Every structure is written in structure tokens, then in C-alpha cells.
Amino acid sequence: MGEITTLHYLVVAAGLFIIGTVGVLTRRNVIIILMSIELILNAVNLNLVAFSRLYGLHGQVFAIFVITDAAAEAAVGLGIIIAFFRNKETVNVDEVDLLKW
Amino acid sequence: MNPVATTFFFYFLAIMAIVSAIAVITRRNPVHAALSLIVTLLSLAGFYLMLYAPFVAAVQIVLYAGGIVVLFLFVIMLINLEQNIREYQFNKQWIVGTIAALALGGLLAFVYRAGRDAFPSVFYSGFRGLEADNTQQIGLALYGQYMLPFEIASLLLLVAIVGAVVMAKKRI
Numbered sequence: 637m638g639e640i641t642t643l644h645y646l647v648v649a650a651g652l653f654i655i656g657t658v659g660v661l662t663r664r665n666v667i668i669i670l671m672s673i674e675l676i677l678n679a680v681n682l683n684l685v686a687f688s689r690l691y692g693l694h695g696q697v698f699a700i701f702v703i704t705d706a707a708a709e710a711a712v713g714l715g716i717i718i719a720f721f722r723n724k725e726t727v728n729v730d731e732v733d734l735l736k737w
Numbered sequence: 738m739n740p741v742a743t744t745f746f747f748y749f750l751a752i753m754a755i756v757s758a759i760a761v762i763t764r765r766n767p768v769h770a771a772l773s774l775i776v777t778l779l780s781l782a783g784f785y786l787m788l789y790a791p792f793v794a795a796v797q798i799v800l801y802a803g804g805i806v807v808l809f810l811f812v813i814m815l816i817n818l819e820q821n822i823r824e825y826q827f828n829k830q831w832i833v834g835t836i837a838a839l840a841l842g843g844l845l846a847f848v849y850r851a852g853r854d855a856f857p858s859v860f861y862s863g864f865r866g867l868e869a870d871n872t873q874q875i876g877l878a879l880y881g882q883y884m885l886p887f888e889i890a891s892l893l894l895l896v897a898i899v900g901a902v903v904m905a906k907k908r909i
Contacts, residue, residue: 654842659762661834708897715904
């Protein structure tokens with residue numbers, strides 16, 4: 637087992653990042669895609685905080701900025717989903733082709 | 738000072754985070770996915786506590802698990818997904834997408850292996866120790882060194898609020 641180094645945290649964060657990427661690339665439901673983006677942002681946050689253990693407080697401040705961005709992105713994204721669902725009655729991304737001509 | 742990051746807790750939280758993250762992207766019902774997302778976020782908050790970042794852990798729980806996921810759940814309840822649950826959940830390019838993501842994982846593994854010697858500090862397992870004034874230090878950094886980014890973030894939140902209202906309103 638041994639000591640837990642920064643590399644352990646980096647590996648966990650990389651796993652979360654990959655899972656989030658798979659979710660973004662493979663799912664049809666746009667709400668799940670937004671959740672996968674949250675997973676990716678959280679993986680980045682884990683990296684930032686893991687390095688802040690070595691290099692001081694700046695990583696934690698950046699993690700707070702990333703959380704702020706995630707909140708803004710979730711609000712706008714879910715607003716778009718509601719507006720789109722009102723028009724098309726679907727949340728599948730492969731049926732979002734209004735601008736495709 | 739003895740680190741609280743015992744090996745057992747690390748692996749427990751890591752397995753919980755990864756398994757519930759996989760559940761997020763594989764569940765058919767979006768409500769189950771959102772609940773799995775809460776588990777992932779809480780285990781990440783546990784990681785932050787193990788890394789001596791109590792303020793970020795609190796923000797993670799309050800803002801993410803308490804705010805953003807509730808927003809997700811609200812939208813899931815607002816729109817009617819009964820039709821969607823019966824449909825096929827993965828798109829046509831899911832094989833290519835998975836291969837591309839795994840290639841990204843291979844790239845990350847390669848970089849971690851190749852960069853090991855250049856950054857010996859990633860093998861550091863010690864701690865600077867718990868700073869009792871962690872929150873105070875973050876507040877001083879936010880209002881001192883990072884004041885301009887902080888104000889830009891507040892402006893971003895204002896724009897996001899206005900944008901969300903404009904987007905979700907029936908007629909403006």
C-alpha cells in the first residue's frame with residue numbers, strides 16, 4: 637500500500653477526466669453530458685488542490701474560481717436545455733440540428 | 738504532524754469516486770445519474786479534507802452537492818423525460834468516442850510515466866501541515882493578489898444569471 641503521494645491523486649483525477657470525456661462523447665442525453673462536464677471540471681479541481689499541497693495556496697484559490705465557472709456554466713447550459721426542450725420536445729443531442737444547413 | 742491521509746481512506750474514497758462516476762455516465766435514468774454525481778462530489782470533498790483544504794471541501798459540498806446538483810434535479814423534474822428513458826442512450830459514434838477517450842488516457846499515462854523524473858515532487862507524500870487559518874489565507878488571497886479575477890468572476894456570475902433568465906423565459 638505505502639504512502640499516498642501526489643501521483644496517486646493525479647491518477648484518480650485522470651480516471652475521472654477520462655470517464656467524463658467518455659460521457660461527453662458517447663451519451664445522447666444532454667443533461668448527462670452536462671454532468672460529465674462537471675466530472676471533468678472536478679478532475680481538474682482535484683489536480684489543483686493536490687498540487688496546492690506542494691506549492692502553496694494558489695491551487696485552492698484557482699479551484700474556487702473553477703467551481704464558480706462550473707456554477708455559471710450549469711446555469712446557462714440548463715437554461716439552454718429548457719429553451720430547447722420547449723421548442724423540440726427532446727433532449728437528445730443528435731436531434732439538435734436546427735442550425736445545420 | 739501526522740497526516741490524516743491514511744492509505745485505507747484514500748483507496749476507499751478513490752473507489753467510491755470512480756465507481757459512482759461510471760454510474761453517472763451509464764445510468765439510464767438521469768435522476769440516478771444526478772444522485773451518483775452527488776456521491777462523486779462528496780468523495781472529492783473527502784479528498785480535499787485529506788489534502789488539508791477544508792475551505793475548498795466546504796465550498797465543494799455547499800456549492801456543488803447542494804447547489805449545482807439540485808439545479809440539475811430541478812431541470813430533470815421540469816422537463817418530461819419519460820419518452821427519453823425508453824430510447825437508446827448512446828449515440829452512433831460511441832465506439833469511436835470511447836476509443837478516443839481511452840487514447841487520451843493512454844496519453845496521460847505516458848506523460849505521467851515520462852515526466853516522472855522531471856518532476857520528482859509528485860512523489861512527495863508529506864504535508865505542509867494543517868493551517869488553522871486556511872480560510873483566512875484564501876480570503877486574503879482572493880481580495881489581495883487575486884482581486885481582479887475575483888471581480889471578473891462576479892461579473893461572469895451576473896452574466897450567467899441574466900443569460901439563464903433570458904434563455905428560460907417564454908417571451909422576453
